[in-house]
Amino acid sequence: MSSTVTVRLNVNGVERALDVEPRLLLVHALRDQLGLTGTHVGCDTSNCGACTVHLNGESVKSCTVLAVQADGAEVTTIEGLGTEDNLHPMQEAFWNNHGLQCGFCTPGMIMSAVALLADNPDPTEAEVRQGLEGNLCRCTGYHNIVKSVLDAAGKLGEVAA
Amino acid sequence: MSVTDQAPSGHVGRALRRKEDPPLITGRARYIEDITVPGMLWAAFVRSPEANARIVSIDTSAAAARDGIVAVFTGEDMSDLGGPLPMAWVPPGVEVNNPDHWPLARGAVKHVGDPVAVVIGEDRYAVSDATEDVIVEYESLPVIVDPEAALAGGPYVHEELGTNKVHEWSLAGGDVEAGFAEADVIVERRVINHRIAGAPIECRGVLAEYRAGSLTLWTATQVPHFVRLFMALLLGLGEDRVRVIAPEVGGGFGQKLQVYGEELLACWAARKLDRPVKWIETRSENMSVAHQGRDQISQVRMGAKRDGTLTAFHVKIIADFGAYNMILTPLIPSLGAFVMGGCYKIPNVQTDITGVFTNKCPTDAIRGAGRPEATQMIEVTLDQLAHELGMDPLEIRRKNFIPKEDFPAAVATGVVYDSGDYHKTLDKLLEHVDVAGFRSEQERLRAEGIYRGIGFCTWTEICGLAPSRITGPAGVGVQAGLWESAMIRVHNTGAVTVYTGTSPHGQGLETAMAQIVADKLGVDPAVVEVVHGDTAIGPEGRNTYGSRSLATGGEAVAKATDKIVAKVKAIVAAELEAAPEDIDVIDGQFSVRGSPDKGLGLADVAGIAYIGAVPEGMEPGLEETTFYDPENFVFPFGAHACIVDVDAQTGKVTVERYVAVDDCGRAVNPMLIEGQIHGGVVFGIGQALYERVHYDEEGQLITGTFVDYALPTAAETPSFETDRTETPSPVNSLGAKGVGEAGTIAASAAVTNAVIDALRPLGVDYMNMPLSPMRVWEAISQGQGANPEGGPQS
Numbered sequence: 001m002s003s004t005v006t007v008r009l010n011v012n013g014v015e016r017a018l019d020v021e022p023r024l025l026l027v028h029a030l031r032d033q034l035g036l037t038g039t040h041v042g043c044d045t046s047n048c049g050a051c052t053v054h055l056n057g058e059s060v061k062s063c064t065v066l067a068v069q070a071d072g073a074e075v076t077t078i079e080g081l082g083t084e085d086n087l088h089p090m091q092e093a094f095w096n097n098h099g100l101q102c103g104f105c106t107p108g109m110i111m112s113a114v115a116l117l118a119d120n121p122d123p124t125e126a127e128v129r130q131g132l133e134g135n136l137c138r139c140t141g142y143h144n145i146v147k148s149v150l151d152a153a154g155k156l157g158e159v160a161a
Numbered sequence: 162m163s164v165t166d167q168a169p170s171g172h173v174g175r176a177l178r179r180k181e182d183p184p185l186i187t188g189r190a191r192y193i194e195d196i197t198v199p200g201m202l203w204a205a206f207v208r209s210p211e212a213n214a215r216i217v218s219i220d221t222s223a224a225a226a227r228d229g230i231v232a233v234f235t236g237e238d239m240s241d242l243g244g245p246l247p248m249a250w251v252p253p254g255v256e257v258n259n260p261d262h263w264p265l266a267r268g269a270v271k272h273v274g275d276p277v278a279v280v281i282g283e284d285r286y287a288v289s290d291a292t293e294d295v296i297v298e299y300e301s302l303p304v305i306v307d308p309e310a311a312l313a314g315g316p317y318v319h320e321e322l323g324t325n326k327v328h329e330w331s332l333a334g335g336d337v338e339a340g341f342a343e344a345d346v347i348v349e350r351r352v353i354n355h356r357i358a359g360a361p362i363e364c365r366g367v368l369a370e371y372r373a374g375s376l377t378l379w380t381a382t383q384v385p386h387f388v389r390l391f392m393a394l395l396l397g398l399g400e401d402r403v404r405v406i407a408p409e410v411g412g413g414f415g416q417k418l419q420v421y422g423e424e425l426l427a428c429w430a431a432r433k434l435d436r437p438v439k440w441i442e443t444r445s446e447n448m449s450v451a452h453q454g455r456d457q458i459s460q461v462r463m464g465a466k467r468d469g470t471l472t473a474f475h476v477k478i479i480a481d482f483g484a485y486n487m488i489l490t491p492l493i494p495s496l497g498a499f500v501m502g503g504c505y506k507i508p509n510v511q512t513d514i515t516g517v518f519t520n521k522c523p524t525d526a527i528r529g530a531g532r533p534e535a536t537q538m539i540e541v542t543l544d545q546l547a548h549e550l551g552m553d554p555l556e557i558r559r560k561n562f563i564p565k566e567d568f569p570a571a572v573a574t575g576v577v578y579d580s581g582d583y584h585k586t587l588d589k590l591l592e593h594v595d596v597a598g599f600r601s602e603q604e605r606l607r608a609e610g611i612y613r614g615i616g617f618c619t620w621t622e623i624c625g626l627a628p629s630r631i632t633g634p635a636g637v638g639v640q641a642g643l644w645e646s647a648m649i650r651v652h653n654t655g656a657v658t659v660y661t662g663t664s665p666h667g668q669g670l671e672t673a674m675a676q677i678v679a680d681k682l683g684v685d686p687a688v689v690e691v692v693h694g695d696t697a698i699g700p701e702g703r704n705t706y707g708s709r710s711l712a713t714g715g716e717a718v719a720k721a722t723d724k725i726v727a728k729v730k731a732i733v734a735a736e737l738e739a740a741p742e743d744i745d746v747i748d749g750q751f752s753v754r755g756s757p758d759k760g761l762g763l764a765d766v767a768g769i770a771y772i773g774a775v776p777e778g779m780e781p782g783l784e785e786t787t788f789y790d791p792e793n794f795v796f797p798f799g800a801h802a803c804i805v806d807v808d809a810q811t812g813k814v815t816v817e818r819y820v821a822v823d824d825c826g827r828a829v830n831p832m833l834i835e836g837q838i839h840g841g842v843v844f845g846i847g848q849a850l851y852e853r854v855h856y857d858e859e860g861q862l863i864t865g866t867f868v869d870y871a872l873p874t875a876a877e878t879p880s881f882e883t884d885r886t887e888t889p890s891p892v893n894s895l896g897a898k899g900v901g902e903a904g905t906i907a908a909s910a911a912v913t914n915a916v917i918d919a920l921r922p923l924g925v926d927y928m929n930m931p932l933s934p935m936r937v938w939e940a941i942s943q944g945q946g947a948n949p950e951g952g953p954q955s
Contacts, residue, residue, distance in 0.1 A: 021286070023286075024286075028285075031194075031195075032285075036188070037188070037191070037192075037194070037195035038187070038188015038189065038190075039188070040192070040194070040362075040363070040411070041194070042362040042363060042364070042411075042444065043444040043866065043867045044443050044444045044445050044866060045444065045866045045867055045868045047866070047867035047868060048362055048444075048867060050362055077188065078187065078188035079187070079188045079189075081187075081188075082187060083187055084183045084184070084187050084189070087186070087187070091186040091187060094182070094186050095178055095179070095182045095183070095186055096178060098178065098179065098669075098832050098833070098835075098836050100182065100185055100186065101412075101667035101668065101669070101836060101840065102361070102362070102363070102409075102410065102411045102412040102666055102667030103181070103182075103185030103186070103190055103409065103411070103667065104192065104361070104362045104363040104411025104412060105362045105411075106185055106186055107186075107188045110186065125880065128875070129875040129876045129878075130875075130876050132874070132875040132876075133874040133875055133876035134874075135874075135875075136362060136867065136872050136874060137362065137875075138360055138361055138362050138412050138414065138840070138844075138872065139412055139667050139836075139840045140836060140839060140840050141839035141840040141841070141842055141843035141844075141878060141881070141904075142839075142843065142873075142874075142875040142878050143839040143878075143880050143881050144835075144836060144839065145875065146875060146880065147880075
């Protein structure tokens, strides 16, 4: 498995060219080749959602995408969403509402939540719960995650209004 | 929600958002998988597909010959270890069978996933590929999976023992037979508390580096100090030569309270190969080899007089430990025994435990560790008894609650409950839950074919582990002191660093400890840095588990800070020509009581301390250390109510409402408490309704991934209503008790009682977990006299 192919993609606004094995998963390209370790791996079976990133604006589980499939795409990871000095409203909402404990599922959860609100800016609690069912959290019992997402929806709604 | 009668004057008691969060929400935190060092190799394990087998041969040559493979090791290569993996419980007067357990199998495998060989090489994908080329020939042996059959006879997991029994352990208070003789009614039930996985979303992982005679191990652990001790002992190194670092840890739930073979192997191989070695567990590995929890079958008897007065409670537990003892495996059911009387005045309580080996993954502490099992036995059986007596389940509870004037309360199991007010938490619960209204609604819904039920759990538990004189070698038999340490360093500039011996991994202790220190020193919590999880800095610690980190670790921090405060006051008193006892801290200034205009801030005092202009006879500097060993455990308690709907056609249970009123003593940060309750309750709901580690009769793991092991998602769980009472613990100056396990300890019994309550009109009077749709449907079918078709029994 030594033959590689070149993949070009835009990650968090920066053009990148990577030589990858055809079987390399996007999550490993992001983590191991680009050092973007905010995207996590929590299972082998695309259940946990810790690896969620945005691919051309849609949320995907990056453990279920080959790096070669992302050729030519725009990828946004948690590192591209906001920084400690300039938090995205969803990050701020997770902080304000204690929407995380160990933090391991959090980047994927936040990326899913941002995509959820892009599709449905004013969701009900039930819609948030349905929308996040592909992201597992073992710490929070989801209560404060749901609260965070609804809070962010309210804040983003105010900005849009 | 709010409970405090008055607003807190300082930072303690406030719902401060967490100091921990900025790196976590921006992807800048560093977990074990994120750490690399130059020259690093990767490891991958060859694991047994057999549940019980003799290893006939292992051929590693093809794997070793592959490009990029540096070494392949088997158990025989590791003959230079100082000993097998540790088991640290030696109960006085009790014999515990403890067969050797090695990082790589030596001649035999005992459960699916047992490691047989390790492949080490330059690339992560390449070592994984190479494991496929390690050829292992097994001679299959008969498998034993059922713990009751395993006790009755062979086949034996460890042939050399001639038995599958691990140990027998009892705790008796009063005389249960005399208690049953006094009883008018006795109920007997078989309570099955099935096996579950800890399932932190981060799997385990290690990175070991041996350089210049010293070992550094980064590991996703809850217990870096215990890991350091055993790495040193088993590798023949001084503890001074071993540094263990717990980086950001992605959840533990007890699973990472362990000294694992993979940790030892990585250290051993790094030294042998003179290259750093990294291993990151896959989820499939985690589900098959990281220790699991619960797995008890209990025969319980509860006796009461006609008026509901409890006279005796006797439980006989068969605890399935799987194939080996891990660090504290056989101790776990005993933790429940100490609170087997729950929050009730029962004069006669006895717990008899029999541990047993089977060809399954080992069990050990998982969130709650023995106490969720005890609570399930007490609270579900109590409901059964109430029904038998025709009493209201809340009435029987109130009748038997230990009254608040009895505290501190010496109970039959030999421990002393520190504080409690059980009526108060139940009263508060009933402010949220209108039971009479619920009953009439339940009646109305039943007429429409909707089966709604309510279940209660009024619980207490034992935590804050500590105190060493009770838990230690001469007491319960843990071969370690369970005190906690803290060191406080006030820097030249007045910035403060706190080194705690605990090792938090998501609980928010950095924030809670900073709140405690900030109030005592008159500074903002933002300038208080809390450091943990690195054995090279700060004093020896005892780490994080057993809901101990605030009640024991936080109190150590408080005591060390008190020492700082005493020194600061002495310095300020000398500067202001006053007596130290007249110095107060107000608004960040240390000044003479009544003269707030003239004072010194912490930075001023630190400056004096480090310049050395201190009073004669006083050491310069501003740094203090404490080792704190409490006098007693702490005993949180609470009252939970769960309301469920059961679809009688499909057996599906939906949690409609969950109300939790908890009392963990004085609150340091109410937001963190609520977060622990939410997560803990879902852990318990998960066990009650969805989760189960399932092995087939051949010892094959059926639930080896998250596809098959049903962790609850946001879509299945409700939002919670939480409230609190605050009954301070007299054990520590904070008045605090633990809360990390509380929700889990309470929830499964509340859910079970709710489902049974819903199903009574359908002829179902009793059920064991997991209350999965199939099992509920079967119970309904049997309750209605039907003969359900097929379906696996479990």
